[in-house]
Amino acid sequence: MFNPAKTSETKARRDRELDAYRLDAAADVATMLRRLHEDDVQLNLNAPDGHVYTTTLWAIDAERGVLSFAADARDPHLQEVLGADEAAVVGYLENIKIQFEVGNLVLVRRAYESALNTSYPREIFRFQRRSSYRVQPILGNMPLARLRHPSNPEMQLELRILDISIGGCAILLPADIPSLEPGISIDHVVIELDPNSQLDAMLRLQHVASIQPDSGALCLGCEFVEPTAQAEHTLRRYIDQTQKRRRLVLAG
Numbered sequence: 001m002f003n004p005a006k007t008s009e010t011k012a013r014r015d016r017e018l019d020a021y022r023l024d025a026a027a028d029v030a031t032m033l034r035r036l037h038e039d040d041v042q043l044n045l046n047a048p049d050g051h052v053y054t055t056t057l058w059a060i061d062a063e064r065g066v067l068s069f070a071a072d073a074r075d076p077h078l079q080e081v082l083g084a085d086e087a088a089v090v091g092y093l094e095n096i097k098i099q100f101e102v103g104n105l106v107l108v109r110r111a112y113e114s115a116l117n118t119s120y121p122r123e124i125f126r127f128q129r130r131s132s133y134r135v136q137p138i139l140g141n142m143p144l145a146r147l148r149h150p151s152n153p154e155m156q157l158e159l160r161i162l163d164i165s166i167g168g169c170a171i172l173l174p175a176d177i178p179s180l181e182p183g184i185s186i187d188h189v190v191i192e193l194d195p196n197s198q199l200d201a202m203l204r205l206q207h208v209a210s211i212q213p214d215s216g217a218l219c220l221g222c223e224f225v226e227p228t229a230q231a232e233h234t235l236r237r238y239i240d241q242t243q244k245r246r247r248l249v250l251a252g
Contacts, residue, residue: 018125021125021126021127022123022124022125023123023124023125023126024122024123024124026062028124029121029122029123029124030060030062032098032124032126033057033060033067033121033124034060035093036057036091036093036098037056037057037058037059037060039093040056041056041057041091041092041093041098042054042055042056042091042182042207042208042209043055043056043057043069043089043090043091044089044090044091044182044183044207045069045081045087045088045089045102045116046087046088046089046090046183047080047081047083047084047086047087048084048086048087049083049084050183051077051080051081051083051084052077052081052181052182052183053075053077053078053080053081053116054077054181054182054208055069055070055071055116056069056070057069057070058070058115059115060120061120062120064120065119065120066117066118066119066120067102067117067118067119067120067121068108068115068116068117068118069115069116069117069118070113070115070116071107071114071115071116072114073107073109073114077181078107078116081105082105082107082116084105085103085104085105086101086102086103086105087101087102087103087105087118088100088101089101089102089121090207091207092206092207092209092221096126096127097126097127098124098125098126099124099125099127100121100123100124100125101121102118102119102121103118103119104117104118104119105117105118106118135163135164135165135239135242135243135246136162136163137161137162137163137164137242141194141242141245142160142161143160143161143164143191143192143193143194143238144158144159144160144161144191144192145157145158145159145160145161145169145171145189145190145191145192145203146158146159146189146190146192147159147186147188147189147190147203148188149177149178149180150180150184150186151178151180152178155177157177159171159172159173159174160172161191162219164191164193164235164238164239165235165239166224166227166232166235166236166239167223167224168203168206168221168222168223168224169191169203169222169224170219170220170221170222171219171220171222172211172217172218172219172220173208173217173218173219173220174215174217175215175216175217175218179208179218180205180208180220181205182205182206182207182208183204183205184204184205185202185203185204185205185225186202186203186204186205186222187202188200188202189201189202189203193234193235193238194238197234197237197238198234199227199230199231199234199235200231201224201225201227201231202224202225202226203222203223203224203225204222204223204225205220205221205222206221206222206223207221208220208221209221
């Protein structure tokens with residue numbers, strides 16, 4: 001039976017848990033938005049129905065209470081998000097996940113460019129991107145991710161893993177390979193940690209970032225989706241061994 005009191009109590013408890021991550025002072029919100037704008041951070045606008053549009057923060061107008069995001073009026077993903085009354089904006093500053101809510105989505109068309117105007121957020125949340133320690137592989141022992149390109153299953157990929165943790169990994173995508181959309185899930189990925197250790201995984205693409213502008217290469221930030229106990233054991237062992245090897249290298 002539905003219990004309104006219990007539901008209200010659960011919501012209040014969740015709100016209290018979020019207090020540690022909440023920024024609601026006007027100066028703090030303004031500072032965080034300015035960083036997202038100045039660093040040209042890629043942001044995902046996530047509609048409640050699951051549609052996602054990737055963009056950047058173009059302009060901030062605190063006095064009018066408006067945020068403007070770069071927009072391509074011809075992009076079908078934008079049209080899908082425009083159908084929603086609100087969206088959750090998600091981006092990453094180094095190892096910190098930034099998230100806030102916007103509403104009143106309006107496409108503003110101009111002669112040579114368009115913008116997506118939304119309401120100015122009253123609060124922003126900062127979450128640690130990964131709760132577990134991540135390691136960068138030692139040169140000469142680079143792990144690989146083997147998968148089929150989601151939009152072209154005939155394309156078999158073998159991609160370098162830049163760093164890895166229990167929770168996820170960063171994968172290097174060369175410029176000559178078609179990019180991927182944040183939010184998608186990738187099945188049947190084989191993670192080859194070393195010649196004697198590999199695991200099967202499902203990945204969820206959290207964000208895409210440019211890391212080598214001259215070459216056009218991208219970094220795919222991925223999350224492991226419901227890894228098995230055996231997969232977690234293999235990951236922990238690899239991370240521990242990599243840390244030990246790195247300490248030996250530094251000590252030598």
